[in-house]
Amino acid sequence: MSKYLLFLGCVIPYRLSSYEVTARKVLSKLGVELQEMPEFNCCGFPMDPVNHDLMLTLAARNLCLAEKEGLSILTLCNGCFGTLNKTNKMLKEDKDARERVNGYLKESGMQFRGTAEVKHLVHVLAEDVGFEKIKEAVSKPLGQMRVAQHTGCHILRPAKYIDQDDPENPTLLKNLIRLTGAACLDYLGETECCGNPIIGVNEEIPFNIAREKLNNVKGVGAKALITVCPFCHMMYDLNQPRIERAFNEKYGIPVLHYTQLLGLAMGFKSEELEFNELRVKPTELLNSI
Amino acid sequence: MSKMRTVKSSEMDPRFKYEISKAPGAEKIMNCFQCATCTADCPIARFSRFYRPRRIARMVQFGLKDRLLSSDDLWLCSTCYACIDHCPQDVEVANVVRVLRNMVVKEKGMIPLVFRELASNLLKTGYVYVIPESRLKRRTEQGLPPLPRANLEVITRIFGVTGSTKILENVKTFEKVET
Numbered sequence: 403m404s405k406y407l408l409f410l411g412c413v414i415p416y417r418l419s420s421y422e423v424t425a426r427k428v429l430s431k432l433g434v435e436l437q438e439m440p441e442f443n444c445c446g447f448p449m450d451p452v453n454h455d456l457m458l459t460l461a462a463r464n465l466c467l468a469e470k471e472g473l474s475i476l477t478l479c480n481g482c483f484g485t486l487n488k489t490n491k492m493l494k495e496d497k498d499a500r501e502r503v504n505g506y507l508k509e510s511g512m513q514f515r516g517t518a519e520v521k522h523l524v525h526v527l528a529e530d531v532g533f534e535k536i537k538e539a540v541s542k543p544l545g546q547m548r549v550a551q552h553t554g555c556h557i558l559r560p561a562k563y564i565d566q567d568d569p570e571n572p573t574l575l576k577n578l579i580r581l582t583g584a585a586c587l588d589y590l591g592e593t594e595c596c597g598n599p600i601i602g603v604n605e606e607i608p609f610n611i612a613r614e615k616l617n618n619v620k621g622v623g624a625k626a627l628i629t630v631c632p633f634c635h636m637m638y639d640l641n642q643p644r645i646e647r648a649f650n651e652k653y654g655i656p657v658l659h660y661t662q663l664l665g666l667a668m669g670f671k672s673e674e675l676e677f678n679e680l681r682v683k684p685t686e687l688l689n690s691i
Numbered sequence: 692m693s694k695m696r697t698v699k700s701s702e703m704d705p706r707f708k709y710e711i712s713k714a715p716g717a718e719k720i721m722n723c724f725q726c727a728t729c730t731a732d733c734p735i736a737r738f739s740r741f742y743r744p745r746r747i748a749r750m751v752q753f754g755l756k757d758r759l760l761s762s763d764d765l766w767l768c769s770t771c772y773a774c775i776d777h778c779p780q781d782v783e784v785a786n787v788v789r790v791l792r793n794m795v796v797k798e799k800g801m802i803p804l805v806f807r808e809l810a811s812n813l814l815k816t817g818y819v820y821v822i823p824e825s826r827l828k829r830r831t832e833q834g835l836p837p838l839p840r841a842n843l844e845v846i847t848r849i850f851g852v853t854g855s856t857k858i859l860e861n862v863k864t865f866e867k868v869e870t
Contacts, residue, residue, distance in 0.1 A: 415830070415838055416820040423833050442839035443817045443846050448809045449855070451766075451792040452802065454715065456855045463849065499715065506852045510845045559772035560783070569776055595734045595771035602805030603766050603868040610738040676833075 404530040405435040406476035406521070407468050409486065412444050413632045414478060417640070420676035421632055424661035425478050425523060427675075428668060432531045432539060436476065440467055445477075447485040458499065459506045461489035465520075466512040474519035476526050480631035481599075483522040484556030488563045490520050522557045524574055524630055524660070525566050536581045541669040543583025544691060549663070550587050550624035551575045552615065552638070554631040555595050569593065578660060579628055582667035589622045591615060596637040609645050612637050616645065616653040625687055626656045628663055635659060639681045656684035666691065698753060707754035714793075716786030723748040729774035729784045735767050739870055742767040744774050744784045751787060760795050763868045766803050797858050804864040814850060817841020 414422050429436060446460030464486060468475050477483040493500045494516040504513050521529070527536065558569035567574040572593065579586040594615060597608030616638065619627050629635045639657035646652055657680065665675045672688050711717050729744040730736045736743055741764040750759050759765070765788055774784035796802045809819040816822070818841070827838070850856045 410838070412818040412820050415818070415826065416822050419826070419830065419833060419835065422835060426835075438836055439839040441842045441845075443841055444813050444819045448806070448819050449813070450770075450789055452796055452806055452810060453853055453855045453858060454789065454793055455853045456850065459849050459853055460846075463845065496715075506849060509852060510848055555771040555773075560775045593773075595769050595773070597734065597769055599769045600735070600767055600868075603803045603866075604870060606870045607735055607738045607767065608769075611734050 404433075404526070405437060405473060406526065407439055407471055407473045408436040409439060409445070409464065409475045409477045409479075409482055410442070411477065411479040411482040411632070412448075413636070418632045418635060418659075418679075420679035421478055421635070421659045421661065423676050424659055424665050427670060428661050428664050429523075429526075431668060432527075432535065434476075434526060434531060437471065437473060439464070440471065445479075445482040445485040446489070447481045450485075455502065455506065457485065458489055458493070458503050461485050462493060462503045462507060462514045463510070463512060465490055465493075465518055466507065466514055468518040469515050474521060476521055476523065478523050478630075478632070480522065480554040480556035481633060483520060484563075487520040488560075490516065490518070491563050522630070524557065524578060527578055528566070528574055533577065533581060536578070536664070540582060540667045542667055542691075544663070544667050545583045546690060547582075547584040547626070547687070548587055548624055549579060549584050549626045549628050549658075550589050550619045550622065551579055551592070551628045552596065552634055553593070554629065554634045555593075557630070558593065575628070575630060575660065579663065582663055584663065584667075586628075587622045587624050589618045589624070591618055596631075596634040598633040598637040601637075608637065609641070609648050612641065613645050613649050613651070616642065616655055617651070619655055620653055624655070625690070626658050626663075626684065628658055628660050630660050642682050654682065656680060656682045656687050658684065698755065702755055702757065704754035704756045707756045708752050711751050711787065711790060714790040716783050717790045719780065719782045720748065720751050720787055722780040723752065723778075723782045724780060725749060726779060728777050728779065729782075732773045732777050734771060734773070735769055739764065739767055741869065744768075744788070747788060747791070748782060748784060751791075759791055760799050763865070765791050765795065766868050796862060800862050802859075802862050802864055803868070804866050807859065807862060807864055810850075810855075810859055814843070814846060817843065817846060
């Protein structure tokens with residue numbers, strides 16, 4: 403039985419509690435215990451463009467909290483994982499950066515030691531729970547479902563900080579999807595960014611990038627897109643009607659959190675899995691099972 | 692950076708590349724030999740008329756500091772990090788862009804509005820978005836535990852000691868960046 407500190411990040415409580423609710427449900431049934439963060443601040447990622455040291459220190463503070471609890475961190479967000487994991491590894495290796503950041507933290511009575519680990523949901527599912535146990539937990543295989551996946555950038559790149567998957571040909575999420583019995587289809591441009599990080603300064607470019615992905619996903623006949631990051635999810639679900647209007651196209655691709663898909667396969671009722679929170683309603687998809 | 696212009700030697704600051712290469716993440720900038728793999732693999736460059744990571748790397752090497760720090764397109768990098776993984780010369784291009792962004796904020800006192808808003812929310816709540824009451828209430832209905840509380844005193848102190856409070860104090864904002 404493994405136990406983690408759950409690092410929620412900002413965007414999940416702000417917009418996507420559907421991801422949190424379903425992640426808690428499936429993890430609990432799979433025997434992963436979650437403890438709440440004793441205190442919280444943003445992982446630091448959105449502050450990197452403002453001041454790199456601010457990002458490092460905000461991230462390091464969360465790592466210090468985990469060290470104090472004697473637990474490792476589990477994130478549901480790719481951005482939080484990327485930032486906390488990179489900072490953790492950088493500060494462990496780079497003495498100058500560590501001393502600088504510890505200098506910033508000193509007044510607050512904290513010191514980074516490097517004793518905690520950072521994992522994303524998919525890593526905990528693959529490494530701690532394991533494929534065998536997930537397979538056993540699947541009571542209603544989704545054999546008739548054909549989906550595609552979008553892994554997202556920050557659990558793949560920069561590759562030097564991440565060793566769990568191949569950034570050029572990611573298979574971890576595909577394999578996790580296949581455990582549910584669903585077919586996971588290949589499509590063009592699987593590793594392309596969702597574009598969401600720049601939506602605050604420019605909408606046109608992310609919309610073009612997302613349009614391409616939605617067309618590629620639809621083109622291979624996938625009936626849903628599966629994500630593991632709240633930012634990617636917002637780009638494809640929340641913004642899908644707006645992208646459809648911008649290009650006068652129709653995609654109709656429901657975007658599910660992986661935990662919703664896994665939840666279905668594990669026998670949770672669809673009412674328990676927050677599908678009503680999705681912008682693109684998966685009515686047809688759910689009727690097909 | 693949009694318009695092609697003649698580069699005058701008087702615009703070139705020969706020390707700029709050394710300054711940049713001292714910043715964490717930008718150490719290898721001098722290794723760039725302009726193969727343009729970064730631009731070829733950049734999802735933004737495919738749709739933007741302006742954003743070209745290869746050109747940014749060259750401009751750093753040329754020391755075109757003023758031009759770089761006044762180019763809005765620096766804010767178009769989506770941090771997908773494909774350029775970092777694919778560079779045959781180990782130049783961490785996206786990190787070079789981040790170093791330049793930090794410089795624009797600190798030295799030019801300019802920042803896209805969205806970042807100032809995120810920073811201000813973070814200082815007020817610990818989260819970069821102000822989570823509405825209705826969401827907090829809904830958490831209870833959904834059977835979720837209360838959100839972890841933020842220690843605002845520590846966050847304010849971190850902004851202070853890293854120099855971020857001062858950097859953001861008089862910063863001017865702009866809203867959108869052209870495609």
